[in-house]
Amino acid sequence: MSDNKEFRKHLVKYFSLALLAIFLIPLIGYLFTRQAQYMIDKEVIKSIQKSTEIPVDMRDEIIAYFRTHPLSSLYDDKSPRAQEIIENFAPSFSTPWQFHLVEKVSFWTLLVGGLVLIIIIGLGALAFTNQRAQYQSFVVGWRLLTVVSACELIIQGLLALWLSFWLPAFYMEFYSIRLIAIVGIFAATAIVAAVVNLFKHPPVRNEVEGELLTEADSPGLWARINDLATRVETKAPDNIIAGIDANFFVTESPLKVAGKEITGRSLYVSIPLLRLMDKSEADAVFVHELGHLQGGDTAGSALLAPKLAQYDHYMQSVAPPACYLLIIYRIIFELALQRDSRECENRADRTAASISSPSAIITALIKLSAYDSYRNQTESKLFENKERFDGTVGIANTIAIGLVPYATSDEFVTVMKSASIPHPFNSHPPISERMKNVGYHVDESEYGKIVTQMPAESWVDDMGTAAGIEERLWNVYEQKFAAEHEKTLAYRYEPANEEEQAIVLKYFPPVAFSLKGDKRFLITYAGFLPAEDTELISWDRVYDLKYEDGMGSDILTITFNEKAMVGLKTRKVKLPGIKKEREQFKAVLGKYWRRHQIMRKIQYEEKKAEGEKGV
Numbered sequence: 001m002s003d004n005k006e007f008r009k010h011l012v013k014y015f016s017l018a019l020l021a022i023f024l025i026p027l028i029g030y031l032f033t034r035q036a037q038y039m040i041d042k043e044v045i046k047s048i049q050k051s052t053e054i055p056v057d058m059r060d061e062i063i064a065y066f067r068t069h070p071l072s073s074l075y076d077d078k079s080p081r082a083q084e085i086i087e088n089f090a091p092s093f094s095t096p097w098q099f100h101l102v103e104k105v106s107f108w109t110l111l112v113g114g115l116v117l118i119i120i121i122g123l124g125a126l127a128f129t130n131q132r133a134q135y136q137s138f139v140v141g142w143r144l145l146t147v148v149s150a151c152e153l154i155i156q157g158l159l160a161l162w163l164s165f166w167l168p169a170f171y172m173e174f175y176s177i178r179l180i181a182i183v184g185i186f187a188a189t190a191i192v193a194a195v196v197n198l199f200k201h202p203p204v205r206n207e208v209e210g211e212l213l214t215e216a217d218s219p220g221l222w223a224r225i226n227d228l229a230t231r232v233e234t235k236a237p238d239n240i241i242a243g244i245d246a247n248f249f250v251t252e253s254p255l256k257v258a259g260k261e262i263t264g265r266s267l268y269v270s271i272p273l274l275r276l277m278d279k280s281e282a283d284a285v286f287v288h289e290l291g292h293l294q295g296g297d298t299a300g301s302a303l304l305a306p307k308l309a310q311y312d313h314y315m316q317s318v319a320p321p322a323c324y325l326l327i328i329y330r331i332i333f334e335l336a337l338q339r340d341s342r343e344c345e346n347r348a349d350r351t352a353a354s355i356s357s358p359s360a361i362i363t364a365l366i367k368l369s370a371y372d373s374y375r376n377q378t379e380s381k382l383f384e385n386k387e388r389f390d391g392t393v394g395i396a397n398t399i400a401i402g403l404v405p406y407a408t409s410d411e412f413v414t415v416m417k418s419a420s421i422p423h424p425f426n427s428h429p430p431i432s433e434r435m436k437n438v439g440y441h442v443d444e445s446e447y448g449k450i451v452t453q454m455p456a457e458s459w460v461d462d463m464g465t466a467a468g469i470e471e472r473l474w475n476v477y478e479q480k481f482a483a484e485h486e487k488t489l490a491y492r493y494e495p496a497n498e499e500e501q502a503i504v505l506k507y508f509p510p511v512a513f514s515l516k517g518d519k520r521f522l523i524t525y526a527g528f529l530p531a532e533d534t535e536l537i538s539w540d541r542v543y544d545l546k547y548e549d550g551m552g553s554d555i556l557t558i559t560f561n562e563k564a565m566v567g568l569k570t571r572k573v574k575l576p577g578i579k580k581e582r583e584q585f586k587a588v589l590g591k592y593w594r595r596h597q598i599m600r601k602i603q604y605e606e607k608k609a610e611g612e613k614g615v
Helices: 002-050 056-068 071-076 080-089 095-127 131-172 177-198 219-232 271-276 279-294 297-317 322-355 358-383 395-407 410-417 431-438 444-452 466-492 498-507 579-614
Strands: 239-243 249-251 255-257 260-262 266-270 511-515 519-523 527-529 542-548 554-563 568-575
Touching: 002 056, 002 071, 002 095, 002 131, 002 322, 071 080, 071 095, 095 131, 095 322, 131 177, 131 297, 131 322, 219 239, 219 279, 219 322, 239 255, 239 466, 249 279, 249 297, 266 271, 266 279, 271 358, 271 466, 279 297, 279 322, 279 358, 297 322, 322 358, 322 431, 358 395, 358 410, 358 431, 358 444, 358 466, 395 410, 395 444, 395 466, 410 444, 466 498, 466 579, 511 579, 519 579, 542 579, 554 579
Parallel strands: 239 266
Antiparallel strands: 249 266, 255 260, 511 519, 519 527, 542 554, 554 568
């Protein structure tokens, strides 16, 4: 319930932001130009009334004309008299002409924005109908929205730039070059990024940690999968990949396995999970995955994946306000994907139940879910370790020893009530829903017995290379795990001793930036040393940092956690000669300060947790 509430909150938030993104600037432009033109029309009549150059008998006639034909309306009036007045008194690029043009641009931008919003909702609804319509919806949606968002940024950027001059100029009779420059730079940057990224095609990274399993390695398994594929009435996989991840899946997308590019239909099998399952349970899982191939689920995913990657890349690179429109459609489409995913999973489960058995698929799913939840729990606890791993991490061994005790604990039953099956591409329904779908119920009290009952024979027995594959993959996985863990320790340590300091210095060594006059600015994990100082300024003293680009010298304003006569103490540090290394300086300064803040936050949370335990 809380997840649904949080989701609705995010949906309302992004929908509100999307509405503002579409309508705010053009609405301001439209209302402002309408009022400004009304005031200009009144001023025209006043100036005619005050004019001494126009004869009295003509003045009344001209005023009567301008009352029924305001100057602002004459641009749309194609009569000779109207066009003559425009040509003589308000030609192209004059102030009245600008206001008329911006009014029209604002109006049409509002209209097109509203139309796009309706189209988004319509395409979103279309995505819920069926898989084919879903693909067509996304193809139309992403092409339309990427182009529309780029156009919106260009038009709204120019409108914002125009308004940054005319709003203060019209109402307060002054303008700010600084304001115009800021708006102009932001608009130009956003427009360039949107246009450049519009034509980028980011690579789809489909790298899978595993090794290819040949028919010579496992002839019995290959024969069994070919036989099951015939029974499911689908073409058998071209590749079988063996790995140690806690899932099984099929895909028709190109993959990279152990440095080799493979294409066609691929089936991924988990060696640790196959060790837990007897052959009938594993067969049920294989049939489930083959059911995805037979149902066309993987073919659709293979077509959609590159487009989703391109869309997501573009969405992340586009600046507000255009990104909110993209986010709204992505949320709607993701809901359609998840609903379709559940339907596909239920259909694949029914296929597995009919060809294998309902009991086999359900007990296999229970084992799969149990292993995944315990593995996640084990890795989380190991990652929380406050000391560096010197030797092997021992994830596989810890899981092998601890899975049976975990499966017989009260915690296990609680976790399994809401457990779903992990999968790299789709969201999966909880086990309770999947039981109803195949018509086979297992009582919660039986979960532990199912998980702890080791098979007398499994498909791993047929895989001559299984032990070697597992050993190699676990070694690589644990090395990466230890490296990531060590990196987090660099953020967690203050440090308190030489060993901790060595780890912090490995990731946060002192960095010196050269300034004019053979001076330097030093940044360390403990603080920073400006060129004119002899003592390091500790990060604990810093409340805020503000960097200002300058023509002659950049300036770093430091706000300290120390009271001054009014507010907090501040200090400005000049950085002459930093221009060439400006961006790197900002990045390093921000990174090292952020490390210190994270470290202090972790310390605070740990002390708080210890205090709560004590109570």
